[in-house]
Every structure is written in C-alpha cells, then in structure tokens.
Amino acid sequence: MDVKLDGVPVRLFFCKRGRKGNWNGLLTTDLSLSFLEAYRIYARRWATEVAYKDCKTLLNFGKCQSVHFAAQIASFTLTMMQYNILCTVKRFEAYETIGGLFTEVTNDTLELSVTDKIWAIILDFVLEAAERYSIDATELLADFIESNPVAHTLRNMYIYKQAS
Incomplete structure (x- = not known):
C-alpha cells in the first residue's frame, strides 16, 4: 500500500506469521521494492x-x-x-x-591487566626469596615496597584497581 507520511511517499507492507500470529508492518521509502526485496533487506x-x-x-x-x-x-x-x-x-x-x-x-x-601480572610476578619472587632465605614473606615484601619507589607506585595502582 502506497501512502504519504509527513509528505514523504512510503510503501507499507503488512504480514502475519501463521493463523494466530500478530500482524507486522514494514515501511520503506523505496517505492520500487517488492515485499520480498524489502523483507530481505529488513532481515x-x-x-x-x-x-x-x-x-x-x-x-x-x-x-x-x-x-x-x-x-x-x-x-x-x-x-x-x-x-x-x-x-x-x-x-x-x-x-x-x-x-x-x-x-x-x-x-x-x-585477561589479567598488566598491573595484575607484574604484581603476581613480584609476589612469586618475594615468596620464593623468603622461602629460600628463611625470611618472613610479609616483612620482605613490606621492605621491598618501602625501599623501591616503582614497587610502591605499583602497589598503590594495584590497591586502587582492586577498590574500583
């Protein structure tokens, strides 16, 4: 069915799937399209x-x-x-x-973020070193972070990321 919508010529197609299906409308501004062509484009x-x-x-x-x-x-x-x-x-x-x-x-x-990966490597290293030299891992990690500004920054980034 060809109609005008706000002054624009359009073509309306109506279809229904099965006997109990709802009616659906398909609108196109290309008046040269058949129902099947319009349906294929829509699909x-x-x-x-x-x-x-x-x-x-x-x-x-x-x-x-x-x-x-x-x-x-x-x-x-x-x-x-x-x-x-x-x-x-x-x-x-x-x-x-x-x-x-x-x-x-x-x-x-x-994937783990870069910060997570680096932090995991640092923790593995600290745990291995603590075990090898019979040192408390928590103290070793705290000392490492305190004495190394990069590790301190990385820890802060990790804590900030975990909080967000």
Missing part, C-alpha cells in the same frame, strides 16, 4: 542489529578504554572473531543458547 539489517547488541552486551564490545587506535582496532577484531566463532559453534551445537556460549567464552578469555 539483513535485523541480523546486524542483533549481532551488534550481542557483541555489546555479552562480549563487552566498545568497552576498550585505550587511547591508541591500534588497540581499539585489535579489540574490535577480537570481538568480531569471537562472535563469528561462537555463531559457528551455535550452528553445530544448537542445544546451547548463544548467550550461554558468550558468557562461557567471555569468562575464559578475561
């Missing part, structure tokens, strides 16, 4: 919207806080790769929901 756009929503809500797309362009591109690329892999897995194993797959993979791929 493609809808798939893109769903993919974007899934990536944003389940795979933390757009949460990269780096100021480096290369890091932003890397984050986007990794998210899209994860999404494609998960969609492929879902096609082969349809019994698991895509949301469940996203949650499982996201939890598995969470």
Whole structure:
C-alpha cells in the first residue's frame, strides 16, 4: 500500500506469521521494492542489529578504554572473531543458547591487566626469596615496597584497581 507520511511517499507492507500470529508492518521509502526485496533487506539489517547488541552486551564490545587506535582496532577484531566463532559453534551445537556460549567464552578469555601480572610476578619472587632465605614473606615484601619507589607506585595502582 502506497501512502504519504509527513509528505514523504512510503510503501507499507503488512504480514502475519501463521493463523494466530500478530500482524507486522514494514515501511520503506523505496517505492520500487517488492515485499520480498524489502523483507530481505529488513532481515539483513535485523541480523546486524542483533549481532551488534550481542557483541555489546555479552562480549563487552566498545568497552576498550585505550587511547591508541591500534588497540581499539585489535579489540574490535577480537570481538568480531569471537562472535563469528561462537555463531559457528551455535550452528553445530544448537542445544546451547548463544548467550550461554558468550558468557562461557567471555569468562575464559578475561585477561589479567598488566598491573595484575607484574604484581603476581613480584609476589612469586618475594615468596620464593623468603622461602629460600628463611625470611618472613610479609616483612620482605613490606621492605621491598618501602625501599623501591616503582614497587610502591605499583602497589598503590594495584590497591586502587582492586577498590574500583
């Protein structure tokens, strides 16, 4: 059905799935499109919207806080790769929901921050040294942090990160 909406000519299509389904409307400004062409375009756009929503809500797309362009591109690329892999897995194993797959993979791929990694290395080193030389690990760590400004800064960053 061709109509004018605020002076703009549009074409409206109405469809219903099954006998008891609700009526749905599809509106296009391209008056040359048939119902099937308009429906195909809508289906493609809808798939893109769903993919974007899934990536944003389940795979933390757009949460990269780096100021480096290369890091932003890397984050986007990794998210899209994860999404494609998960969609492929879902096609082969349809019994698991895509949301469940996203949650499982996201939890598995969470990486420690650089601060966490460095702090873990320092703690391992201090524990090893304390054991080897029969020194109290807590005292050794406190002495190390007090005498080393870099370690002191790193500890403060770690504490701040844990608090937030």
